[in-house]
Amino acid sequence: MGFRAAGSFELTTFEQVEVEERESASFGRIRIAKVFTGALSGTSEVRMLSVGGPGGEPASYVAVEHVTGELDGRKGSFVLQHAAWDTSGTTIRVAPGTGAGELAGITGEFHLTVDESGAHTFVLEYELG
Numbered sequence: 001m002g003f004r005a006a007g008s009f010e011l012t013t014f015e016q017v018e019v020e021e022r023e024s025a026s027f028g029r030i031r032i033a034k035v036f037t038g039a040l041s042g043t044s045e046v047r048m049l050s051v052g053g054p055g056g057e058p059a060s061y062v063a064v065e066h067v068t069g070e071l072d073g074r075k076g077s078f079v080l081q082h083a084a085w086d087t088s089g090t091t092i093r094v095a096p097g098t099g100a101g102e103l104a105g106i107t108g109e110f111h112l113t114v115d116e117s118g119a120h121t122f123v124l125e126y127e128l129g
Helices: none
Strands: 003-021 026-038 040-052 060-071 074-085 089-094 106-114 120-128
Touching (some): 040 074
Antiparallel strands (some): 040 060, 060 074
């Protein structure tokens, strides 16, 4: 990737919109809002679908996240697509064709880390094309 942006973010909203209990799983629909600081400054809105086991095992989820702000001095927006499977890994990529403004043509991968205190940091490796 051509560029690398790092920073942190805070969840400002985590709202469980819907929960559906099944025999072997719990399904959820969640709305999340975030504030980013660092090389990416701005906000995002996330729509997430998740599933967890009946004993509260780690959830698998899919989500789309609309990010609006400034990335390395360029203003615009783009969408991140999330996919995670229990604790074995999370993949977060810029959804192709979703860049707008000065971020039109953005592609890349978003790497997220949560430390022991719960602080969220990220590295976004991206290209503009």
